[in-house]
Amino acid sequence: MCEWHEFAGRRSFVRARLAEPSAALLPPFVLLAEPGVSAAEQRICSEIWMRARLAAAALERERLDFRFNATRQGSAKLKLGYLSSDFQDHATAHLLVETLEAQDRARFELHAFSYGGSDGGDMRARLSRAFDSFNDITPLSDTEAAQAIYRKEIDILIDLEGFTQATRTSILALRPAPIQVNFLGYPGTLGPGLCDYIITDVFCTPPGSATDYAESFAYLPHSY
Numbered sequence: 743m744c745e746w747h748e749f750a751g752r753r754s755f756v757r758a759r760l761a762e763p764s765a766a767l768l769p770p771f772v773l774l775a776e777p778g779v780s781a782a783e784q785r786i787c788s789e790i791w792m793r794a795r796l797a798a799a800a801l802e803r804e805r806l807d808f809r810f811n812a813t814r815q816g817s818a819k820l821k822l823g824y825l826s827s828d829f830q831d832h833a834t835a836h837l838l839v840e841t842l843e844a845q846d847r848a849r850f851e852l853h854a855f856s857y858g859g860s861d862g863g864d865m866r867a868r869l870s871r872a873f874d875s876f877n878d879i880t881p882l883s884d885t886e887a888a889q890a891i892y893r894k895e896i897d898i899l900i901d902l903e904g905f906t907q908a909t910r911t912s913i914l915a916l917r918p919a920p921i922q923v924n925f926l927g928y929p930g931t932l933g934p935g936l937c938d939y940i941i942t943d944v945f946c947t948p949p950g951s952a953t954d955y956a957e958s959f960a961y962l963p964h965s966y
Contacts, residue, residue, distance in 0.1 A: 904928020
């Protein structure tokens with residue numbers, strides 16, 4: 743576990759891998775563990791990782807032909823969709839649950855889209871109460887999941903996984919919502935074509951790092 747004799751050469755090794763045709767097999771999440779990798783290289787890895795997936799999704803998006811109503815009545819609530827496999831006793835849930843409970847229900851309608859199954863625990867029950875609707879999309883294909891999100895007329899779809907374990911970025915690639923956001927679970931870029939914004943702060947993503955992200959920064963005033 744602690745053989746460090748190759749440590750100094752890892753950065754050169756990773757750079758060489760990113761330049762090879764096999765770079766598409768290098769997951770961005772795994773790259774985070776490599777020493778000396780820059781944020782710019784992390785973005786390159788994300789773009790390579792998603793290139794073929796986005797190309798495949800483009801054909802399916804054309805078939806699905808999702809269309810969004812550009813006009814809303816001023817009194818209508820904004821529908822927020824949260825996409826995750828961690829709506830249970832998980833770190834993401836512990837970080838998020840009070841935010842959900844504090845959101846202004848006069849302005850927002852909250853919808854969960856869960857694909858991680860249920861552990862039957864207290865946190866799962868608490869999260870279920872925090873949402874206006876709790877949708878288990880575990881058995882659905884990516885296309886079926888995207889259609890389920892689209893039918894709910896979600897205004898902003900918030901992905902809580904990024905490239906972490908059990909991710910389903912392929913749902914995001916189908917663009918079932920007019921605005922898509924990367925938040926909380928993976929504070930790195932997902933590359934172009936998935937999310938419009940990343941909810942972050944100036945410590946995690948200083949303004950000078952904007953070119954290393956495909957997403958625009960949506961800053962919170964203290965900690966994201």
